[in-house]
Amino acid sequence: MKINIKSVADKAGVSTATISRVLRNYPGVREKTKKRVLKAISELDYEVNAVARSLRQRKTFTIGIIVGNVLSQFYSIIAKSVEDVAHKYGYNMILCNGDDDPEKELRYLKVLKANRVDGIILTPTGKNADYINRLINTDAKIVLLDRLIDGVECDAVLVDNEEGAYKAVKYLIDRGYRRIGIITGYLDRTTGKGRLNGYLRALSEAGIPRDDNLIKIGKFKKRSGIELTRELLQDPNRPEALFVSNLDMTLGAMITIKEMGLKIPDDLGMAVFDDSEWISILDSPLTAVIQPVHSLGSTATEALIKKINGEKIGMNDKPIIITLNTNLVIRNSTK
Amino acid sequence: MKINIKSVADKAGVSTATISRVLRNYPGVREKTKKRVLKAISELDYEVNAVARSLRQRKTFTIGIIVGNVLSQFYSIIAKSVEDVAHKYGYNMILCNGDDDPEKELRYLKVLKANRVDGIILTPTGKNADYINRLINTDAKIVLLDRLIDGVECDAVLVDNEEGAYKAVKYLIDRGYRRIGIITGYLDRTTGKGRLNGYLRALSEAGIPRDDNLIKIGKFKKRSGIELTRELLQDPNRPEALFVSNLDMTLGAMITIKEMGLKIPDDLGMAVFDDSEWISILDSPLTAVIQPVHSLGSTATEALIKKINGEKIGMNDKPIIITLNTNLVIRNSTK
DNA sequence: ATGAAAGCGCTAACAT
DNA sequence: ATGTTAGCGCTTTCAT
Numbered sequence: 158m159k160i161n162i163k164s165v166a167d168k169a170g171v172s173t174a175t176i177s178r179v180l181r182n183y184p185g186v187r188e189k190t191k192k193r194v195l196k197a198i199s200e201l202d203y204e205v206n207a208v209a210r211s212l213r214q215r216k217t218f219t220i221g222i223i224v225g226n227v228l229s230q231f232y233s234i235i236a237k238s239v240e241d242v243a244h245k246y247g248y249n250m251i252l253c254n255g256d257d258d259p260e261k262e263l264r265y266l267k268v269l270k271a272n273r274v275d276g277i278i279l280t281p282t283g284k285n286a287d288y289i290n291r292l293i294n295t296d297a298k299i300v301l302l303d304r305l306i307d308g309v310e311c312d313a314v315l316v317d318n319e320e321g322a323y324k325a326v327k328y329l330i331d332r333g334y335r336r337i338g339i340i341t342g343y344l345d346r347t348t349g350k351g352r353l354n355g356y357l358r359a360l361s362e363a364g365i366p367r368d369d370n371l372i373k374i375g376k377f378k379k380r381s382g383i384e385l386t387r388e389l390l391q392d393p394n395r396p397e398a399l400f401v402s403n404l405d406m407t408l409g410a411m412i413t414i415k416e417m418g419l420k421i422p423d424d425l426g427m428a429v430f431d432d433s434e435w436i437s438i439l440d441s442p443l444t445a446v447i448q449p450v451h452s453l454g455s456t457a458t459e460a461l462i463k464k465i466n467g468e469k470i471g472m473n474d475k476p477i478i479i480t481l482n483t484n485l486v487i488r489n490s491t492k
Numbered sequence: 493m494k495i496n497i498k499s500v501a502d503k504a505g506v507s508t509a510t511i512s513r514v515l516r517n518y519p520g521v522r523e524k525t526k527k528r529v530l531k532a533i534s535e536l537d538y539e540v541n542a543v544a545r546s547l548r549q550r551k552t553f554t555i556g557i558i559v560g561n562v563l564s565q566f567y568s569i570i571a572k573s574v575e576d577v578a579h580k581y582g583y584n585m586i587l588c589n590g591d592d593d594p595e596k597e598l599r600y601l602k603v604l605k606a607n608r609v610d611g612i613i614l615t616p617t618g619k620n621a622d623y624i625n626r627l628i629n630t631d632a633k634i635v636l637l638d639r640l641i642d643g644v645e646c647d648a649v650l651v652d653n654e655e656g657a658y659k660a661v662k663y664l665i666d667r668g669y670r671r672i673g674i675i676t677g678y679l680d681r682t683t684g685k686g687r688l689n690g691y692l693r694a695l696s697e698a699g700i701p702r703d704d705n706l707i708k709i710g711k712f713k714k715r716s717g718i719e720l721t722r723e724l725l726q727d728p729n730r731p732e733a734l735f736v737s738n739l740d741m742t743l744g745a746m747i748t749i750k751e752m753g754l755k756i757p758d759d760l761g762m763a764v765f766d767d768s769e770w771i772s773i774l775d776s777p778l779t780a781v782i783q784p785v786h787s788l789g790s791t792a793t794e795a796l797i798k799k800i801n802g803e804k805i806g807m808n809d810k811p812i813i814i815t816l817n818t819n820l821v822i823r824n825s826t827k
Numbered sequence: 828a829t830g831a832a833a834g835c836g837c838t839a840a841c842a843t
Numbered sequence: 844a845t846g847t848t849a850g851c852g853c854t855t856t857c858a859t
Contacts, residue, residue, distance in 0.1 A: 161852055172830045177854055187828060202626065207606040208547045209852035212835050217543065227575075233568040240562075240589050249603060251554075252587040254575050268584060271542040291537065379769070411773045434714070435770035438746045496836055507846045512838055520844060544836035547851050 160201045169197035180205055211273065218248050220461060221269035222278040223255045223262060229405055230433060231450055232280070235302065238454030239278055246462050248275070259284035266292065276461045278454075281306045283345055298464040302457045304347040305478075312470060314457040314479045318348050318430075321446040321483035322355025322402065325428040328444065329398045330363045332491045334426050337365075338389045338396035340406055342377030349377070352402040352430055371396050375406065382409020390417060390425070398426030398491070404433055407443070427490040442488035449481045456481065495536045504532035515540055546608065553583050555796060556604035557613040558590045558597060564740055565768060566785055567615070570637065573789030574613055581797050583610070594619035601627065611796045613789075616641045618680055633799040637792045639682040640813075647805060649792040649814045653683050653765075656781040656818035657690025657737065660763040663779065664733045665698045667826045669761050672700075673724045673731035675741055677712030684712070687737040687765055706731050710741065717744020725752060725760070733761030733826065739768055742778070762825040777823035784816045791816065 162180075166173045171190060178186050179194040186194075197203075211217040222239050224232040240250045251274060253265040259282045266288060269277055276298035281289070286308040293299060293311060301313035329337050339356045342349040353372070360367060373389055375381025382405065389396060390413065401407045407429045414425065421427050421441040429436070432445040456479060463470050471477035497515075501508045506525060513521050514529040521529075532538075546552040557574050559567040571587055578585045586609060588600040594617045601623060604612055611633035616624070621643040628634060628646060636648035664672050674691045677684040688707070695702060708724055710716025717740065724731060725748065736742045742764045749760065756762050756776040764771070767780040791814055798805050806812035 162854095163852080173853075174830060174832095174855080175828085178829090181854085185828060190828080202630070204602060204606050206547075206608060206852050207603075208543060208552065208608050209835090210854075212541075212543045212547050212837085213852080213854045215835070227562070227568050227572050233562050236587070237562050237589060240587070249586060249588075249607070251584060252571070252575070253584075254572060267539060268542075270539050272584070273541060273543050295537070408769055408773070412769075415773050433770075434743055434747075435768075438743070438750050438774075440775040497838095498836080508837075509839085509847080510845060513845090516838090522844060525844080541836050544851090545838075547853085548836080548838045550851070 160203050161206065162203075165194070165197045165201055165203050168201060169194045215273075217273050217275055219251060219272070219274045220248050220276045220278065220458070220465075221251045221253060221265070221272070221274040223253045223265050223269075224280050225255055225257045225282075227252070227254055231404065231431065231448075234450040235280070235454040238451045239458045242455045242458035242462070248462070255280070255282065257282055263288060270297070276300070276465045278302055278457050278461055280304060281309075283307065283343075298461060300457045300461045300464070302453060307345075310476050312460060312464065312476045312478070314453055314460065314481070315347060316448050316453060317480050317482050318351025319355040319358065321430060321448070321485075322352040322400070323359045324355075324483070324485045325430065325444065325446050326356045326359035326400050327362070328485060328487070329400065329426055329428050329491065330359060330365070332398075332426065334398035334491070335365055336368075336371065336396045337398045337400060337426075338371040338373065339400045339402065340373045340375060340382060340385045340389070340410065341402040342375055342381065342406070344374060349374070349402070356400060370394075377403050377405060379405045379409040379412075382406030383413050384409075386410040386413040387417075390414070390419065396425075398428070400428050400430075402430040404429070404431035404436075407431065407436070411439070421490050422492045426492060432486065437488065441490050443490045444488045445486055447484045447486055449483070452481055495538050496541065497538075500529070500532045500536055500538050503536060504529045550608075552608050552610055554586060554607070554609045555583050555611045555613065555793070555800075556586045556588060556600070556607070556609040558588045558600050558604075559615050560590055560592045560617075562587070562589055566739065566766065566783075569785040570615070570789040573786045574793045577790045577793035577797070583797070590615070590617065592617055598623060605632070611635070611800045613637050613792050613796055615639060616644075618642065618678075633796060635792045635796040635799065637788060642680075645811050647795060647799070647811045647813070649788055649795065649816070650682060651783050651788060652815050652817050653686025654690040654693065656765060656783070656820075657687040657735065658694045659690075659818070659820045660765065660779070660781050661691045661694035661735050662697070663820060663822070664735065664761055664763050664826065665694060665700070667733075667761065669733035669826070670700055671703075671706065671731045672733045672735060672761075673706040673708065674735045674737065675708045675710060675717060675720045675724070675745065676737040677710055677716065677741070679709060684709070684737070691735055705729075712738050712740060714740045714744040714747075717741030717746075718748050719744075721745040721748040722752075725749070725754065731760075733763070735763050735765075737765040739764070739766035739771075742766065742771070746774070756825050757827045761827060767821065772823065776825050778825045779823045780821050782819045782821055784818070787816055 162173045243250045255262040263285050280302045344350050373385035375385045401410045428444045430446045432447040436443045497508045575585045590597045598620050615637045679685050708720035710720045736745045763779045765781045767782040771778045
């Protein structure tokens, strides 16, 4: 037997309108009636049908989030912080694993639209600009996280990648290193490009000429870290220090370094982007740029919910881009 | 201007029923009509309203999953594997972070019910047995993951915790250790209890008497790992080897061990439950019990979808409990 | 304070 | 092959 608002109404001897009022704590229901209704609800184990409610109210109280890959620590922290804030405001979260694949991203954007989520937080691949622009034009509420998209004007929450990388590389330079290698990811991404730029700025400020042999571009994945580190370190004229620009690549780098039998900091100085507790218990804990990952997620979600509620978050209709700062923790990975 | 199935119908000059048929690839629509409809759909950028469809079909093509804590590697792998399989069958996933908190668990169970998800995968806290039984009785499709609940009969997918722990501890014994400490979590959980039992079985088979000073029970969290390891190792009569029964506690244990300046394996032998790539690049990579985490998630999801489709997965209406095996990887954490 | 009834956008049974 | 229509379960306007 299916129970719905009608069953409750019948049982309580009132109309469905009254049940609805009680359900939403609407004023104007006599205390006595309310009691009777609540009794019926509990006796029938009635739970409102959110699907029907969403249809009627044109509001789902659900936000969608598309992340690159839940398996990486960065995104799982994002997922958690988004969910925390969403929940605080009574929203549910549909988590989608975009896998950094533009096709999956597009598919999920469509799924989220079909499900009429109230808003979307997107860690964009950088593609699908057309579709995303169309969404924005049809009044979809979107906040970008961690990266921007060429050709799309949209509110976003980012990290100051350049400054973070700059601080780390400058630290290496201050410690006396001159030949510093960098391993970074996709340059068509805000993150990859920014981190490279920070590296270059630190070098140039110190009057160290750019050496393209020391610059390796990969995919922000462990595999890239393994391979690029090998390329860099097998060179007879290898760098004295390494800056690795995300955690997954750092894992890869450490695998190669261990395999080659190199010791940090004796054989190689190191600084990395992204922190992890595992990094801090390594034999030589790594100096790292800490991203405010939790704030990234919560800030984006707060902004999204404001947008959903119709509050303006930027000024004069320009999209707002919030940039959060990083911190450098000094550990024992340099001489 | 809102566009719905009616707008498309008007534009294509057919009835909404025909649009619906095209949308769902129903046979019995003339090719020519279909083309016209598709054209109208694309021109209007129409996307079906899944909320309305769900209401009508009484089917949301959504499954809910409640995990302990997405921040831990274990659960994020689970989330990913569940999502992969769900997606393969055309289901979306609502991810809920139960935080191992019975109240949050209950709240989320209600949310999922209200949203009429087609099924639920639950990593249970062990509480809320009454509510969960009521759900099951009202025909909700639920599969438990990783743990069981006292007083609830429900399909489940587990790991052979006892056997895994047994193998690890037996290995330590085979390497010559006799005084072996264990750090484990909640004994009222299938996991905590099973892992302790495996430890005890290995000891008893080897004729080593149980020593309660060597058994530390905590919360499966980093903090417990830190504290319990300290208790164990500060004892003048400290164990020669340590078995830690999950990854978060292992992180904690390593923090304490590093802090105390102890060396593995010289000062202490180690074996742990759960693997991680970080564990394998430690100075002394740890011998570890590998759980088939990915299979856990995918097996549970496959089972859930079968249930949703009305296929029986157990025999004669008994719930089915699938137990997956673990593997022991030997590394360099013992003498 | 409460009820009647329309309608959110879709699907499915039935009719043509 | 296509259309008509009722209705999924709720909310909301308008009556009373």
